[in-house]
Amino acid sequence: MSHTGRISPGRQPEHPESGQIRLETVLSALADPVRLRIVSDLARGHQDMACISFELPVSKSTSTHHFRVLREAGIIRQYYEGTSRMSRLRTEELDACFPGLLAAVLHAQGVRV
Amino acid sequence: MSHTGRISPGRQPEHPESGQIRLETVLSALADPVRLRIVSDLARGHQDMACISFELPVSKSTSTHHFRVLREAGIIRQYYEGTSRMSRLRTEELDACFPGLLAAVLHAQGVRV
DNA sequence: TTCGTAGTACGAAGATTGTCAAACCATGCT
DNA sequence: AGCATGGTTTGACAATCTTCGTACTACGAA
Numbered sequence: 001m002s003h004t005g006r007i008s009p010g011r012q013p014e015h016p017e018s019g020q021i022r023l024e025t026v027l028s029a030l031a032d033p034v035r036l037r038i039v040s041d042l043a044r045g046h047q048d049m050a051c052i053s054f055e056l057p058v059s060k061s062t063s064t065h066h067f068r069v070l071r072e073a074g075i076i077r078q079y080y081e082g083t084s085r086m087s088r089l090r091t092e093e094l095d096a097c098f099p100g101l102l103a104a105v106l107h108a109q110g111v112r113v
Numbered sequence: 114m115s116h117t118g119r120i121s122p123g124r125q126p127e128h129p130e131s132g133q134i135r136l137e138t139v140l141s142a143l144a145d146p147v148r149l150r151i152v153s154d155l156a157r158g159h160q161d162m163a164c165i166s167f168e169l170p171v172s173k174s175t176s177t178h179h180f181r182v183l184r185e186a187g188i189i190r191q192y193y194e195g196t197s198r199m200s201r202l203r204t205e206e207l208d209a210c211f212p213g214l215l216a217a218v219l220h221a222q223g224v225r226v
Numbered sequence: 227t228t229c230g231t232a233g234t235a236c237g238a239a240g241a242t243t244g245t246c247a248a249a250c251c252a253t254g255c256t
Numbered sequence: 257a258g259c260a261t262g263g264t265t266t267g268a269c270a271a272t273c274t275t276c277g278t279a280c281t282a283c284g285a286a
Contacts, residue, residue, distance in 0.1 A: 023221050024144050031141035032274085052232065062275055064234060069273095083232040083283045100217035108136050108211040145244085165262060175245055177264060182243095196253045196262045 013071055013078050013085075018093045021074035026098065029073035030105055034058060035066050039075065040109045042089045050084035075102075126184055126191050126198075131206045134187035139211065142186035143218055147171060148179050152188065152215075153222045155202045163197035188215075 030036055034056055041054055056063050067087060070076045075094065076087045094102045103113050142148055147169055154167060169176050180200060183189045188207065189200045207215045216226050 023218070024146060024149065027140050027218070028144035031137050031144050033137060034274090036137060050232075058274085059276055060233070061235085061277075065274075068234095080233095080282090085233065098217060098221040100213050101221065104211060104213035104217050105136070105140070108214060147244090163262075171244085172246055173263070174247080174265080178244075181264095193252090193263095198263065 013068075015071060015077055016074045018074070018097060021094070021097050023098060025073045026075060026094070026101070029069050029075055032066070032069075034062075035070055036105075036109065038066060038070060038087075039089065040106065040111050042076065042087060043091075043106050043111045043113075047088045048086045050081075050086055052084070126181075128184060128190055129187045131187070131210060134207070134210050136211060138186045139188060139207070139214070142182050142188055145179070145182075147175075148183055149218075149222065151179060151183060151200075152202065153219065153224050155189065155200060156204075156219050156224045156226075160201045161199045163194075163199055165197070 030039065037056070038054060042049065046053075054063070056066075058066070067076070067078065067085070070087075071078050074090060074097075077090050078085050078087050080086070089102070091102065106113055143152065150169070151167060155162065159166075164176055164180055167176070169179075171179070180189070180191065180198070183200075184191050187203060187210075190203050191198050191200050193199070202215075204215065219226055
């Protein structure tokens with residue numbers, strides 16, 4: 001883990017910019033139990049987790065799908081670290097777009113903010 | 114509007130109780146442009162509107178569908194007044210279940226709370 | 227270079243969703 | 257009674273979503 005962390009071209013996942021994040025897309029992304037759990041886990045202090053460490057009740061490919069939905073909605077940011085794909089919540093950006101939204105969702109999920 | 118407002122049996126729409134309202138269902142219900150607009154319109158002081166007065170860009174039956182989704186999610190309460198079905202936001206109950214959620218969504222929609 | 231690990235890509239199957247038109251029902255008015 | 261209005265029900269269709277297994281790629285370690 002001491003080197004560059006080089007990434008092969010075409011492996012940088014696409015993220016929407018803050019200004020492009022749409023409310024409906026965010027709500028839609030959060031309206032799924034698996035994704036809601038991913039978001040809750042991330043907020044519970046497990047920032048920058050690899051996909052594998054979530055222990056989701058779905059297959060690998062389904063897992064990839066859900067992370068992509070969250071990423072394309074603008075809810076998480078992902079980057080590679082070795083073969084692992086790390087995820088973190090885009091908390092500040094999301095709060096700038098939709099103040100209080102993520103906090104309300106997390107609070108409803110029992111995550112203390 | 115001076116009389117009893119009698120309702121034929123079987124026409125009282127079913128609503129979930131406060132305790133039965135689920136976050137995922139609420140998020141899912143709000144993740145649609147037509148329904149988001151209905152909720153915004155209701156919040157913009159048009160409480161207790163008949164379905165007809167929303168001027169939605171969909172057919173009658175689709176309109177019925179969206180109002181049902183909102184009602185079954187616990188977001189609106191509906192009752193009959195003559196042949197009209199009136200709707201109102203379940204603001205307090207929703208805020209008791211998921212504090213700040215509706216406010217955040219409405220704020221993101223440009224509705225001042 | 228060979229192998230294992232972490233994840234992605236690609237169908238495909240099945241369920242859900244948003245939409246409509248047509249037929250229907252309930253209420254109020256004439 | 258008859259009619260107009262507001263809404264519901266039904267059935268259909270297309271699109272999207274969730275899920276999976278299989279095959280594949282990228283990286284790190286031996």
